[in-house]
Amino acid sequence: MTHIYDLGVIGGGVHGATVALFAARGGMDVALFDRGPLCREASGVNAGTLTMQMTRVALIPYALKAHAMWASAREWLGHDVGVVVCDGLSIAFTEGEAEILSFRAGKRREAGAPIELVTGARAKAIEPGLSNDILLAGYCRIDGFANAYLTGLAYRNALLQAGVHLNEGTPVLGVERENDYFALRTRTRTVRVRRIVLAGGVWIEPMLAWLGVRLPIRTLVNQLAVTERIAPVMRTVVGIASGLLSLKQYPHGTVVIGGGWQGIGDRDRGGVELVPDRLVGNVRLACHAIPALRGARLARAWAGLEAETSDALPAVGPIPGVPNAYVCGSVHSGYTSGPYFARLLADLILGHEPEMPLFPIDRMLASPNATATV
Ligand SMILES: Cc1cc2nc3c(=O)[nH]c(=O)nc-3n(C[C@H](O)[C@H](O)[C@H](O)COP(=O)(O)OP(=O)(O)OC[C@H]3O[C@@H](n4cnc5c(N)ncnc54)[C@H](O)[C@@H]3O)c2cc1C
Numbered sequence: 001m002t003h004i005y006d007l008g009v010i011g012g013g014v015h016g017a018t019v020a021l022f023a024a025r026g027g028m029d030v031a032l033f034d035r036g037p038l039c040r041e042a043s044g045v046n047a048g049t050l051t052m053q054m055t056r057v058a059l060i061p062y063a064l065k066a067h068a069m070w071a072s073a074r075e076w077l078g079h080d081v082g083v084v085v086c087d088g089l090s091i092a093f094t095e096g097e098a099e100i101l102s103f104r105a106g107k108r109r110e111a112g113a114p115i116e117l118v119t120g121a122r123a124k125a126i127e128p129g130l131s132n133d134i135l136l137a138g139y140c141r142i143d144g145f146a147n148a149y150l151t152g153l154a155y156r157n158a159l160l161q162a163g164v165h166l167n168e169g170t171p172v173l174g175v176e177r178e179n180d181y182f183a184l185r186t187r188t189r190t191v192r193v194r195r196i197v198l199a200g201g202v203w204i205e206p207m208l209a210w211l212g213v214r215l216p217i218r219t220l221v222n223q224l225a226v227t228e229r230i231a232p233v234m235r236t237v238v239g240i241a242s243g244l245l246s247l248k249q250y251p252h253g254t255v256v257i258g259g260g261w262q263g264i265g266d267r268d269r270g271g272v273e274l275v276p277d278r279l280v281g282n283v284r285l286a287c288h289a290i291p292a293l294r295g296a297r298l299a300r301a302w303a304g305l306e307a308e309t310s311d312a313l314p315a316v317g318p319i320p321g322v323p324n325a326y327v328c329g330s331v332h333s334g335y336t337s338g339p340y341f342a343r344l345l346a347d348l349i350l351g352h353e354p355e356m357p358l359f360p361i362d363r364m365l366a367s368p369n370a371t372a373t374v
Pocket residue numbers: 010011012013014015016033034035036037038039040041042043044045046047048049050051170171172173199200201202203222223224246258303304305306307328329330331332333334335336337338
């Protein structure tokens with residue numbers, strides 16, 4: 001007789017892998033599918049910042065919970081992803097940036113993020129590596145970073161220990177409803193599951209189309225660069241009011257430079273191309289913020305695809321009109337907050353009331369042109 005899983009999860013980034021992990025620990029028989037290795041798209045190539053200052057205001061309460069999850073990753077994930085908890089500074093060089101910073105820091109503080117505004121001199125006392133030209137900074141003690149490259153390895157071990165049936169290198173080609181279950185088509189077989197979670201990152205849009213649901217998902221192509229190993233030049237995570245910079249130095253000495261400077265790429269083609277002029281702009285800004293970086297050489301640059309809904313808020317919850325089908329993704333600063341959102345969804349699937357509200361996609365189906373929030 002054909003085996004029917006309790007849950008099939010399609011997409012093995014932080015969202016899909018976390019739903020699968022908690023559902024399996026809650027007693028479900030779970031199969032997880034990824035067309036490649038686990039966490040090798042956005043969840044494995046991101047900048048690893050665990051941030052409040054880059055997180056959308058509405059998501060701050062979730063990001064606080066998520067940060068606590070990452071800080072205790074050894075307990076719930078059981079494996080190390082190189083999490084470093086440290087201070088974070090969002091800096092302003094100009095009056096215009098200071099104004100943006102004050103407004104955004106105020107909103108995030110109201111939402112619960114412990115961000116205080118500090119003078120340039122105080123920022124420099126917190127982060128001696130900073131430029132002398134800082135006017136104002138947002139200072140948050142709840143910040144930090146992880147090593148995104150370790151994410152897949154950590155989840156693979158945890159998922160196998162939890163008894164999840166892992167199918168890496170297995171693209172799902174389509175999903176059909178058959179009586180009380182879903183039939184997932186792969187290249188070699190059809191797998192039957194009672195419930196499904198679509199967690200395909202930027203590929204959520206074509207996945208939802210399998211079920212007749214149209215939800216536009218924008219693809220961002222974020223570029224990153226990393227320096228060679230250098231002597232310590234900074235001890236905090238540094239961003240900028242405009243959002244165009246993220247900087248941190250890993251314990252082994254490399255500095256990762258990001259800030260969402262866009263490359264070229266799309267989800268259908270899959271590949272990405274760097275735009276050197278924009279990388280240079282990103283690196284110049286980094287050297288302006290931390291002058292000691294001027295002597296460092298870049299070791300590598302790359303890009304990855306990040307998903308964004310029309311209102312820049314998550315797509316996490318049941319899929320309208322399709323019983324037992326769920327979507328999980330498009331979370332802004334999704335490496336930081338993704339695991340917490342996914343755990344909430346796993347709770348719902350297990351029949352428990354999630355401790356915070358989800359972000360069902362009904363709102364965007366009713367109003368496809370909703371605009372982005374702060
Ligand atoms: C360059 C970059 C830097 C970033 N920096 C940060 C940061 O510093 N801090 C932060 O909080 N967030 C950051 N983000 C955002 C964060 O990485 C993402 O929000 C998060 O990782 C998304 O996770 P996901 O599980 O939704 O998607 P993904 O990690 O993209 O996972 C989706 C998975 O679905 C699989 N898949 C697709 N189609 C199929 C199919 N047909 N069958 C089977 N599997 C399929 C893919 O192979 C992939 O593994 C960054 C993103 C990028 C790209």
